[in-house]
Amino acid sequence: MERKSPVFTAFVYVCAILLAVVILAPLAWLFVMSISPAADLAAKPLRWWPQAADFSRYEQLLSRAENSAGAAFTSSLRNSLEVAGMATLAAVVLAVPAGWAVSRTPSVGWSLSMVIATYMLPPVALSVPLYMGLSWLGLLNNVLGLALIYLTILAPFTTWLMKSGFDSIPREIEAAAMIDGAGLFQTWRIITLPLAAPVVATSALFAVLLAWDEFFYALLFTSDQRAKTLTVAIADLAGGRVSDYGLIATAGVLAALPPVLIGLVMQRALISGLTSGGVKG
């Protein structure tokens, strides 16, 4: 190992602190805004720390009193949960057989490559026919319609992750079960899926993150509280005439909590999932 000079060590610590500040300062400020009284946020010079922490906005947004900011926020929260939940469940259900098929029969792999290549398409290239199609089906401003479209964003990723997961399960274990008389689905149930459970969980959480983040289709295809998702509700708040910036910040904190928690818990798995393609390829 290289012997590090004290100057170099000091340099490393200075850079590390700088990086931590760059990452944390905007996030900390979002939280501080959410608990600062409106007067503090409008003060000049700006007050960087509230005189008294004020958590009332959280209460306000999570209350369900009619026609309040809370009613709009909680309904969008519910819509986001529903859309993300339905789309993720469907994506995993499609991804398990498809991922297994590509893993065990590589000759059909080109079809998965084509499915993944759809990621390149800008959503605007599909938006007009999708708008007309959803309108024809009566699925505009409907969580089911939105979930159907999200499914096509999530499924390529989940299938790819499932395929990599199945690749690491030896075929011999499955073959042994089949020789003992187990059918395909029985073999999956008893052998393959229990072994692949961590990959299923990772790809499901990854799918939830993607669905939670989506904005473009939600903006186009939803118009009121029946289907508007969180991202649209927050964009409405940010672009609207809300005079209390703390309220916008509070909505941001609440919307960021689930994905941030998933990100922290899943750190290792997410990073290896994100990098596997890159490092191996």
Place this chain on the structure above:
Amino acid sequence: MSGTWMTTRAWLLMLPLLVIMVAVIGWPLVDTVRLSFTDAQLVGTAGNYVGFDNYTKMLTSSNFTRTLSTTTWFAVVSVAAEMVLGVLAALLLNQEFRGRAILRGLMILPWALPTVVNATLWRLIYNPEYGALNAALTQLHLIDDYRSWLGEPGTALAALIVADCWKNFPLVALIALAALQAVPRDITAAALVDGAGPFNRFRFVILPYLAGPLMVALVLRTIEAFKVFDIIWVMTRGGPANSTRSLSILVYQEAFSFQRAGSGASLALIVTLLVTVLAVAYATMVRKTAGSAA
């Protein structure tokens, strides 16, 4: 079991996924092509065949050329900055220091933050009357008066790029860090013994390990930056004076604000073609880098 049965069964298992993808992506794409040759409106008239009119109109409009250059500028600057900052952060995180694991954990935060929340956060930071940036810069006596960072064509795009970089450079850093940790210790040690300086060690010993993963990150980030919509929509809606309008926002305005489905479709396909050309060019480069590294 025979090979044909295996293949048939594989296709049967793929079928549900393929049917959904064809129905929700394949069909709309084909229909967009059809629409692009008509003067269809978003609601009402089905439209008549107009040949390449929409394409020539769009390609020759000053709106298109200006938006194309804005988008290219956004993509090139933000992706380049993300790559450089990402690699530097990864080199730092590859050093040994106390708190390294915590710092690495923090890097996941901007990546996990929803894009719309990130855009909202920076919009608040840049706020012309109450924003933290104005407050911090005046309190440090770096500027005298509050400025409208997102309200002036001169600073709006740069402000957007900063917000985009903050969210995305940590991902590049994590990818680069994973690659750095795959560099065998004895190779770096040998280079050191041979008297290679820090720059040469990076260029000739470490960079070959980084090249492949970084290329993949570069491809994905460039495609995403070229398609950019969300962050711009929330922060500026393409303004002021269209100075931050990206191609995706132009298509949105054409097809949905002005309800011109036909010309919107042609514009969307032009964007798709540009992204595809980029992706293919990159894919070739990736294969070359992978080939030379191996």
